[in-house]
Amino acid sequence: KAFGEYIGKDVVIENIAWDGLIPALQTGKADMVMSSMTITDERKEKVDFSEPYANALLALLTNKDSGITSIEDMNVEGRKIAVKTGSTGYFYAQKNLPNAEIIALADESACVTEVAQGKADGFIYDQLTIYRNWQANLDTTGAVFIPFQEADQWGIAVQKGNTELLDELNEFIEKYTAEGGFDELTDKYLADEKKAFEELGFKWFFDMD
Structure with missing residues (x-):
């Protein structure tokens, strides 16, 4: 405006x-x-x-019961990472998390739901968005804010x-x-x-x- x-x-x-x-x-x-x-x-x-x-830096929204404390914890066979199609997190996961299963979804809210319901272990997106969604879902999610890429x-x-x-x-x-x-x-x-x-x-x- x-x-x-x-x-x-x-x-x-x-x-x-x-x-x-x-x-x-x-x-x-x-x-x-x-x-x-x-x-x-x-x-x-x-x-x-x-x-x-x-x-903006990337951050990781995690399922509260996943035990994930770093981005390295996601690069493990059997882990599922939700990403918004076409986002920076999407391309980061494709390049840096070859051992994880990537779940590409159309929008942010769908990614958050996957994590909150335990269908995905984590969701990569920008720090501000991850912070907001973590605060909105404290009972079911955690967050990893340790920077793991350049701004x-x-x-x-x-x-x-x-x-x-x-x-x-x-x-x-x-x-x-x-x-x-x-x-x-x-x-x-x-x-x-x-x-x-x-x-x-x-x-x-x-x-x-």
């Missing part, structure tokens, strides 16, 4: 399945994707990205070659950051999560310094 105000246009938010986000850009159904999307070389072949606006960077994706929109986004991100926009969002919607990150010794994901 703030970006729409910046460019003087109404922003219509469409709820599209994760694996349909990039196709939506390619076909013109959507103008941009702002959905915790990690900037990767593979995705850059299909879309253009704004400058990064957040850093990802999130950007806003646009259709390949749409330099006009990309320039507007980059100007907006720079201005919004300088004016404390992300700090205001944090204070309004994510204050508890930021406090928890500080207690866990994690860098807040809007801190780009």
Whole structure:
């Protein structure tokens, strides 16, 4: 909404399945994707990205009875790891957990349900999402926050070659950051999560310094 105000246009938010986000850009159904999307070389072949606006590390939601205390505990024959199709966690599991059975699901909530019900031993996703789902399911889940990969960077994706929109986004991100926009969002919607990150010794994901 703030970006729409910046460019003087109404922003219509469409709820599209994760694996349909990039196709939506390619076909013109959507103008941009702002959905915790990690900037990767593979995705850059299909879309253009704004400058990064957040850093994110992967974490692991575990079934409370699984006994898992590290990502290495997942790379064992017989372990089942839930991942959101097309996410960074999905690609991480494919590359680094060859001994585990990968259960690829369409959305985050389905992955959480698999873990909470004991149908999967763990779910790999970004730290903030894992923290929230852990807190919402304390009776059935645990969490592993020990960093096990380099920080990802999130950007806003646009259709390949749409330099006009990309320039507007980059100007907006720079201005919004300088004016404390992300700090205001944090204070309004994510204050508890930021406090928890500080207690866990994690860098807040809007801190780009």
